[in-house]
Amino acid sequence: MVASSTLLPQPSRWIRVAIWVLILAVLVAAPSVLPVFRLNLLGRFLSLAIAALGIDLIWGFTGILSLGQGVFFALGGYAVAMFLQLNTSAAAGMLPEFFRLYGVSSLPFFWEPFRSPVFTLIALWLVPALVAAVLGYLVFRNRIKGVYFSILTQAALLVFFNFFNGQQKLINGTNGLPTDTTVLFGQQVGSEPVQRVLFWITGLLLILSWFFVRWVVRGRFGDVLIAIRDDEPRIRFTGFNPVVFKTIVFAIAGALAGISGALFTVQSGIVTPQFMSVPFSIEMVIWVAVGGRGTLLGAIFGAVLINYGKSLVSEALPQSWLFIQGALFILVVTALPQGILGWFFAGGFRNLLVRAGLARPLATYPSLELDGQEEVRL
Amino acid sequence: MTAPLLELREITMSFDGFLALRDLNLSLQPGELRAVIGPNGAGKTTFLDVITGKIKPTSGDVVFKGRSLLRDQEFSIARLGIGRKFQSPRVFEQLTVRNNLALAVSRPKSPWSLLTGALSRQGRDRVDQLMEIVALHPRADYPAGSLSHGQKQWLEIAMLVGQDPDLLLVDEPVAGLTDEETDLTADLLKSLAGDHTVVVIEHDMEFIRRLDTQVTVLHQGHVLCEGRMDDIQRDERVIDVYLGGADDQQSGEQH
Ligand SMILES: Nc1ncnc2c1ncn2[C@@H]1O[C@H](COP(=O)(O)OP(=O)(O)O)[C@@H](O)[C@H]1O
Ligand SMILES: [Mg+2]
Numbered sequence: 354m355v356a357s358s359t360l361l362p363q364p365s366r367w368i369r370v371a372i373w374v375l376i377l378a379v380l381v382a383a384p385s386v387l388p389v390f391r392l393n394l395l396g397r398f399l400s401l402a403i404a405a406l407g408i409d410l411i412w413g414f415t416g417i418l419s420l421g422q423g424v425f426f427a428l429g430g431y432a433v434a435m436f437l438q439l440n441t442s443a444a445a446g447m448l449p450e451f452f453r454l455y456g457v458s459s460l461p462f463f464w465e466p467f468r469s470p471v472f473t474l475i476a477l478w479l480v481p482a483l484v485a486a487v488l489g490y491l492v493f494r495n496r497i498k499g500v501y502f503s504i505l506t507q508a509a510l511l512v513f514f515n516f517f518n519g520q521q522k523l524i525n526g527t528n529g530l531p532t533d534t535t536v537l538f539g540q541q542v543g544s545e546p547v548q549r550v551l552f553w554i555t556g557l558l559l560i561l562s563w564f565f566v567r568w569v570v571r572g573r574f575g576d577v578l579i580a581i582r583d584d585e586p587r588i589r590f591t592g593f594n595p596v597v598f599k600t601i602v603f604a605i606a607g608a609l610a611g612i613s614g615a616l617f618t619v620q621s622g623i624v625t626p627q628f629m630s631v632p633f634s635i636e637m638v639i640w641v642a643v644g645g646r647g648t649l650l651g652a653i654f655g656a657v658l659i660n661y662g663k664s665l666v667s668e669a670l671p672q673s674w675l676f677i678q679g680a681l682f683i684l685v686v687t688a689l690p691q692g693i694l695g696w697f698f699a700g701g702f703r704n705l706l707v708r709a710g711l712a713r714p715l716a717t718y719p720s721l722e723l724d725g726q727e728e729v730r731l
Numbered sequence: 732m733t734a735p736l737l738e739l740r741e742i743t744m745s746f747d748g749f750l751a752l753r754d755l756n757l758s759l760q761p762g763e764l765r766a767v768i769g770p771n772g773a774g775k776t777t778f779l780d781v782i783t784g785k786i787k788p789t790s791g792d793v794v795f796k797g798r799s800l801l802r803d804q805e806f807s808i809a810r811l812g813i814g815r816k817f818q819s820p821r822v823f824e825q826l827t828v829r830n831n832l833a834l835a836v837s838r839p840k841s842p843w844s845l846l847t848g849a850l851s852r853q854g855r856d857r858v859d860q861l862m863e864i865v866a867l868h869p870r871a872d873y874p875a876g877s878l879s880h881g882q883k884q885w886l887e888i889a890m891l892v893g894q895d896p897d898l899l900l901v902d903e904p905v906a907g908l909t910d911e912e913t914d915l916t917a918d919l920l921k922s923l924a925g926d927h928t929v930v931v932i933e934h935d936m937e938f939i940r941r942l943d944t945q946v947t948v949l950h951q952g953h954v955l956c957e958g959r960m961d962d963i964q965r966d967e968r969v970i971d972v973y974l975g976g977a978d979d980q981q982s983g984e985q986h
Pocket of ligand 1: 746751769770771772773774775776777778
């Protein structure tokens with residue numbers, strides 16, 4: 354028998370097939386069934402799921418808890434918004450409107466390459482990947498782990514947020530860059546036909562992202578990630594350099610967040626520094642925790658489920674969502690530490706027995722190790 | 732005499748003024764099997780920490796194959812050919828026995844080669860062979876976390892062997908093993924010597940006797956004496972150290 358590469362909960366074959374049939378059915382049917390408003394909402398949730406896949410890669414598999422994915426998400430969003438702004442104003446031979454309001458008469462240099470659609474398509478994932486790689490490398494190289502790493506990502510988030518928020522003359526500061534009124538191929542981006550196409554693109558990219566991350570976590574590369582999560586200092590003595598592996602996956606997660614942010618921006622009509630708000634980055638982690646870490650499908654499931662719940666609750670009882678989300682998170686952490694899909698895949702019934710004290714627990718929570726000295730000396 | 736494979740020159744390791752190692756000199760010939768004994772707190776584990784780069788000595792030099800290791804990180808020292816088994820077994824509990832071994836035998840260990848290719852035919856055969864040696868074949872596809880203490884000890888030894896280092900550093904390999912397992916471990920380590928250089932740290936005197944090899948006695952971070960087991964056991968100083976002085980009782984408390 355060939356064992357699955359990881360020991361994370363694996364669904365049985367028919368469950369996996371059923372889930373894929375469901376996902377494909379939704380993607381194929383949604384555009385003809387849903388009114389464009391609902392379709393657009395679903396498209397946004399699916400784009401968020403791409404960022405969640407990245408978080409599952411770094412957190413679920415590698416044990417790196419980033420609370421600053423909003424930085425990379427926003428970078429992707431700004432990249433695509435800058436392109437659309439330029440594309441629209443160039444047709445009229447002018448600068449984007451907000452520049453004129455602030456009396457800026459020449460385009461800031463870093464806007465210039467975003468006139469090119471090809472450059473933009475590459476930059477929207479490569480720029481966040483590079484930022485993540487540099488930040489990650491500097492931190493990982495100094496062997497900063499666990500909660501210290503999480504705190505640093507929060508700090509980075511605040512720095513980026515404050516910078517973007519304060520730069521009216523460069524990127525319209527707190528107002529952000531609207532995209533719904535911009536024009537692409539002669540159509541308004543916020544118009545129905547464009548939004549329908551964007552939904553398809555989002556679905557396609559989500560599936561491709563899932564395949565990509567799965568390819569990364571399968572096999573020996575993924576085993577090294579799990580080994581890093583289990584006992585990072587130990588893997589060094591077997592000849593692996595964890596810094597390189599962690600930098601790579603952090604960059605991949607950054608790239609996925611960038612793609613996610615770009616797709617989210619064009620479907621919600623604007624990018625603002627609020628993409629880098631602290632609660633939003635924490636929410637991203639909650640999606641993965643609730644859906645089930647280390648399962649990939651759980652990340653997608655969690656992102657879509659929670660955001661769908663959020664939109665339903667917010668329509669009915671606008672003030673109560675934060676409480677419900679908090680309660681859901683606490684419930685999952687205490688009762689279902691593997692998340693909903695993790696619980697389901699691992700045989701939820703068995704877990705009920707565990708809680709009733711009738712069976713031994715199977716799963717462990719990756720610990721937040723503070724430094725490299727955890728060898729137990731006898 | 733050929734050039735030594737490993738040389739420790741005047742190693743001193745100070746932890747906030749506490750000298751865990753004091754002017755330690757030691758040299759290993761290629762193919763040698765060396766036993767290191769000493770009371771708790773003598774500095775045996777610290778001595779391995781210094782060789783493998785886990786800590787950097789306060790002064791002195793570690794020379795392996797004629798080259799100083801002081802500027803290398805743990806992973807590059809491992810790649811140069813020094814493997815280590817930890818005192819309390821450290822295996823990757825969430826990976827299967829097979830996958831633990833697969834990581835050990837993988838080479839090169841660069842991310843790109845791990846991402847783009849499966850383990851070679853040779854590598855897979857090696858993993859099977861290693862599982863056979865340590866009798867973990869029936870547990871191949873179980874998580875290492877589900878193994879018994881003794882099985883984890885053996886898995887870690889198998890990982891160490893699979894890494895195919897020139898120098899194997901083995902810290903208390905038989906702690907928690909049954910007598911039968913202890914004998915098998917001694918035979919395994921003896922069979923490795925010759926092709927490899929092996930350093931075994933142990934408390935168990937019977938085990939050391941069975942290794943039938945040169946013994947180094949460490950005491951308070953310093954080499955007390957070296958010799959065959961029979962001579963060592965008659966040595967006054969060694970008897971003193973082992974039958975207690977209050978100092979040793981104290982330094983042993985933390986272990
Ligand atoms: N990282 C450390 N910080 C402070 N003291 C240490 C550290 N590592 C070891 N020591 C001390 O050094 C001495 C030698 O420890 P060790 O090498 O583990 O002994 P043993 O011979 O039992 O393996 C002990 O007194 C121990 O408390
Ligand atoms: Mg020790």
